[in-house]
Amino acid sequence: MAVVGLSGRLARCYCLRAVRSLPVCSSLRVPALQLHVSKTAMGASQKDFESAVNQVKLLKKDPGNEVKLKLYALYKQATEGPCNTPKPGLFDLINKAKWDAWNALGDLPKETARQNYVDLVSGLRSSSDSSSQVKPEADKKQAGYETLVITSEDHITKIMLNRPAKKNALNTQMYQEIMLALEAASKDDSTITVFTGSGDYYSSGNDLTNFTDIPPGGVEEKAKNGAILLRDFVDCFIDFPKPLVAVVNGPAVGISVTVLGLFDLVYASDRATFHTPFSHLGQTPEGCSSYTFPKIMGLAKAVEMLIFGKKLTAGEAYAQGLVTEVFPDSTFEKEVWTRLKAYSKLPRNAMRISKQIIRNHEKEKLHAINAEESSILQERWLSDECVNAVMNFLSQKAKL
Ligand SMILES: CCCCC/C=C/CC(=O)SCCNC(=O)CCNC(=O)[C@H](O)C(C)(C)COP(=O)(O)OP(=O)(O)OC[C@H]1O[C@@H](n2cnc3c(N)ncnc32)[C@H](O)[C@@H]1OP(=O)(O)O
Numbered sequence: 001m002a003v004v005g006l007s008g009r010l011a012r013c014y015c016l017r018a019v020r021s022l023p024v025c026s027s028l029r030v031p032a033l034q035l036h037v038s039k040t041a042m043g044a045s046q047k048d049f050e051s052a053v054n055q056v057k058l059l060k061k062d063p064g065n066e067v068k069l070k071l072y073a074l075y076k077q078a079t080e081g082p083c084n085t086p087k088p089g090l091f092d093l094i095n096k097a098k099w100d101a102w103n104a105l106g107d108l109p110k111e112t113a114r115q116n117y118v119d120l121v122s123g124l125r126s127s128s129d130s131s132s133q134v135k136p137e138a139d140k141k142q143a144g145y146e147t148l149v150i151t152s153e154d155h156i157t158k159i160m161l162n163r164p165a166k167k168n169a170l171n172t173q174m175y176q177e178i179m180l181a182l183e184a185a186s187k188d189d190s191t192i193t194v195f196t197g198s199g200d201y202y203s204s205g206n207d208l209t210n211f212t213d214i215p216p217g218g219v220e221e222k223a224k225n226g227a228i229l230l231r232d233f234v235d236c237f238i239d240f241p242k243p244l245v246a247v248v249n250g251p252a253v254g255i256s257v258t259v260l261g262l263f264d265l266v267y268a269s270d271r272a273t274f275h276t277p278f279s280h281l282g283q284t285p286e287g288c289s290s291y292t293f294p295k296i297m298g299l300a301k302a303v304e305m306l307i308f309g310k311k312l313t314a315g316e317a318y319a320q321g322l323v324t325e326v327f328p329d330s331t332f333e334k335e336v337w338t339r340l341k342a343y344s345k346l347p348r349n350a351m352r353i354s355k356q357i358i359r360n361h362e363k364e365k366l367h368a369i370n371a372e373e374s375s376i377l378q379e380r381w382l383s384d385e386c387v388n389a390v391m392n393f394l395s396q397k398a399k400l
Pocket residue numbers: 165166167169170175204205206207208209210226227229230253254255256277278281283286393397
């Protein structure tokens with residue numbers, strides 16, 4: 001409710017356009033330049049906030065009075081809370097404009113103001129950088145990842161699963177790199193984040209050789225570590241703050257299917273299939289699918305997929321509501337990326353806050369379900385049913 005009220009109040013702030021003659025003077029300087037930031041409540045977002053405060057000083061372009069007022073208001077809200085000073089007199093134009101901007105934020109929580117400040121500065125930095133620098137012609141591929149190719153362009157961070165020879169099966173390293181990539185994407189300048197696969201598969205799910213590397217603590221320790229990793233991995237999807245999009249370029253199996261229930265858009269090539277052969281592997285659902293799938297497609301269809309391992313075509317997955325839209329494979333990439341580039345230009349804060357409103361009331365529940373699914377799987381991985389199924393796959397694939 002607070003967010004809905006806020007948008008109305010922010011609208012009043014935009015009326016400041018009428019005050020054309022606001023001078024760009026030191027009294028209207030972004031308050032970050034004047035005020036001391038408390039170091040007491042140090043958390044990740046407090047650090048980001050302080051860094052954004054410093055970045056404001058380095059902006060190459062004057063952002064204009066309207067933006068400076070927004071920065072001022074968010075800064076005050078983030079550090080002092082709701083407006084707490086008397087309204088300046090009618091003719092004290094500058095201080096009145098600043099007071100109006102701050103007051104317009106109403107009782108916006110400090111944390112949200114801090115986040116909005118960080119987002120605003122990050123948007124200003126990227127537009128100031130792109131207007132003053134020659135952009136390299138190729139994608140900016142991010143270094144440091146071995147199982148992923150990550151690029152950022154057009155306000156889109158693309159995370160491409162990149163083990164095509166293994167059908168993009170998720171090994172331990174890939175789980176870890178995806179968590180790092182999501183953490184980075186949640187903070188970068190992009191407005192949306194996209195997952196896709198390289199080669200002919202989207203992903204063949206959990207790499208079944210993950211089960212073969214047994215630590216000194218034995219299989220119990222292996223299962224325990226696996227459950228922790230799985231829980232952390234899925235938590236990153238539950239908490240991801242920006243619109244998350246899956247561009248499903250080919251078949252998807254296991255965990256790469258289940259987490260789709262936590263995505264905001266799922267675009268699929270008509271070549272894609274969706275398969276969760278958990279019972280065949282002596283395993284049970286994860287990725288919160290025991291909750292999201294019945295909710296998305298109804299109990300009967302969810303049971304067919306999650307218990308009986310029915311493989312869906314892209315068209316069937318669309319009919320069940322798991323997929324947003326299906327495209328012919330021949331035009332898939334072109335159509336999807338044109339669409340996503342247009343979406344990525346939408347205002348970042350509006351999209352992020354909308355996602356918050358849509359998803360936040362389910363978050364706690366999803367975390368609890370994730371914890372339960374992970375703990376059940378920890379037991380399952382030690383069962384004969386699971387061990388035999390994995391051994392079966394590995395022995396069939398063993399090079400003789
Ligand atoms: C931290 C732990 C969290 C655990 C979370 C739990 C998740 C549950 C799941 O994800 S369950 C789903 C598990 N996945 C599967 O059961 C799929 C297994 N793979 C296959 O069935 C087939 O490989 C295929 C249908 C995906 C593709 O078949 P195809 O015949 O087209 O190709 P190949 O089998 O020859 O595959 C090419 C090479 O890729 C290797 N590979 C493919 N998928 C996996 C996989 N999931 N795990 C390990 N390896 C995989 C395959 O072995 C081939 O390797 P090779 O060329 O070296 O022989």
